[in-house]
Amino acid sequence: MSEALHGRRVAFLVAPEGTEQIELTQPWRAVQEAGGTPELVSVNPGTVQAFDHLDRADTFTVDTVVGAARVEDYDGLVLPGGVANPDILRTVPDAVRFVREFVATGRPVAAICHAPWTLIEADVVRGRRMTSFPSLQTDLRNAGADWTDEQVVVDQGLVTSRKPDDLPAFCAKLVEEIAEGAHAGQARSA
Amino acid sequence: MSEALHGRRVAFLVAPEGTEQIELTQPWRAVQEAGGTPELVSVNPGTVQAFDHLDRADTFTVDTVVGAARVEDYDGLVLPGGVANPDILRTVPDAVRFVREFVATGRPVAAICHAPWTLIEADVVRGRRMTSFPSLQTDLRNAGADWTDEQVVVDQGLVTSRKPDDLPAFCAKLVEEIAEGAHAGQARSA
Numbered sequence: 001m002s003e004a005l006h007g008r009r010v011a012f013l014v015a016p017e018g019t020e021q022i023e024l025t026q027p028w029r030a031v032q033e034a035g036g037t038p039e040l041v042s043v044n045p046g047t048v049q050a051f052d053h054l055d056r057a058d059t060f061t062v063d064t065v066v067g068a069a070r071v072e073d074y075d076g077l078v079l080p081g082g083v084a085n086p087d088i089l090r091t092v093p094d095a096v097r098f099v100r101e102f103v104a105t106g107r108p109v110a111a112i113c114h115a116p117w118t119l120i121e122a123d124v125v126r127g128r129r130m131t132s133f134p135s136l137q138t139d140l141r142n143a144g145a146d147w148t149d150e151q152v153v154v155d156q157g158l159v160t161s162r163k164p165d166d167l168p169a170f171c172a173k174l175v176e177e178i179a180e181g182a183h184a185g186q187a188r189s190a
Numbered sequence: 191m192s193e194a195l196h197g198r199r200v201a202f203l204v205a206p207e208g209t210e211q212i213e214l215t216q217p218w219r220a221v222q223e224a225g226g227t228p229e230l231v232s233v234n235p236g237t238v239q240a241f242d243h244l245d246r247a248d249t250f251t252v253d254t255v256v257g258a259a260r261v262e263d264y265d266g267l268v269l270p271g272g273v274a275n276p277d278i279l280r281t282v283p284d285a286v287r288f289v290r291e292f293v294a295t296g297r298p299v300a301a302i303c304h305a306p307w308t309l310i311e312a313d314v315v316r317g318r319r320m321t322s323f324p325s326l327q328t329d330l331r332n333a334g335a336d337w338t339d340e341q342v343v344v345d346q347g348l349v350t351s352r353k354p355d356d357l358p359a360f361c362a363k364l365v366e367e368i369a370e371g372a373h374a375g376q377a378r379s380a
Contacts, residue, residue: 051244054207054246054274055246117325120329134281135281143329
């Protein structure tokens with residue numbers, strides 16, 4: 001266990017249902033193992049329903065409702081995937097505002113799999129080098145991103161990966177970026 | 191039972207899993223009740239797994255594999271939704287090619303809910319007036335569509351609707367458009 005994220009709080013923002021469970025639990029553990037404090041942020045209080053691909057898996061207790069969450073209380077933001085999760089999240093104005101404000105402060109953001117749809121909705125992908133689950137590459141390119149097919153891409157505080165297989169590389173890079181703190185280049189993209 | 195679609199074959203193109211069941215079965219019945227012949231086209235032979243929102247529902251037998259399907263054998267194409275369905279379909283080159291060729295011939299296409307993602311991938315939405323499930327409105331606008339929030343939109347042979355509640359209006363319009371035959375304006379958009 002390292003101390004890279006000692007004293008750092010990291011928001012995990014997910015929709016009430018549809019999150020790919022392993023894309024929540026594995027980065028969560030990586031933040032804890034680096035000495036940081038993960039916090040589950042969602043649309044409503046109560047629990048969220050995670051999925052194992054297209055089947056219901058476990059539920060998780062929400063710590064903070066996104067409408068009441070303040071960007072300045074966190075040092076990093078993780079956006080897990082699951083096809084239905086960002087599809088719901090991007091329709092919630094408080095969630096989109098939170099993501100946009102997060103990027104605007106230059107704080108590190110890590111998004112995996114289908115999660116970059118929420119970044120498209122927040123209009124923060126223009127000119128960013130990034131990856132995603134391959135199905136949304138056209139949506140990302142149309143939104144102005146420089147899309148590439150790599151297991152993990154880091155661009156000025158924005159960490160992106162394609163799928164669950166990429167989780168070890170994704171987790172290592174998100175811990176590294178959050179430990180570094182805010183990135184001026186990230187703030188300029190919002 | 192009308193005879194508006196007497197002698198007409200209508201392809202229903204879906205992914206191996208994730209189709210919103212009612213968006214398959216209700217238009218299917220509408221085609222049959224108008225005297226037409228629906229045919230299930232998918233990526234692989236065998237069956238497809240439909241969903242009721244995020245839960246598994248029934249399976250349906252595939253009639254034709256899209257890699258072997260010929261556009262000239264059909265008079266209309268229906269694209270049901272379900273968030274995971276077009277997300278899979280748009281990554282299958284044979285499916286994207288079939289949709290693009292269908293539009294290029296001017297033949298009517300009807301897409302509901304999340305299905306327009308496949309139209310984005312086929313690059314046939316530029317300048318088209320259309321609707322969809324609200325979550326993908328930004329992706330459609332970024333791809334060049336003129337997106338609007340209405341229960342059904344008809345633009346030169348392209349019929350689109352937002353969600354299961356819109357099915358009665360969607361079914362009525364898709365039967366009408368397929369009965370009319372190919373539209374020159376549709377062909378020009380591909």
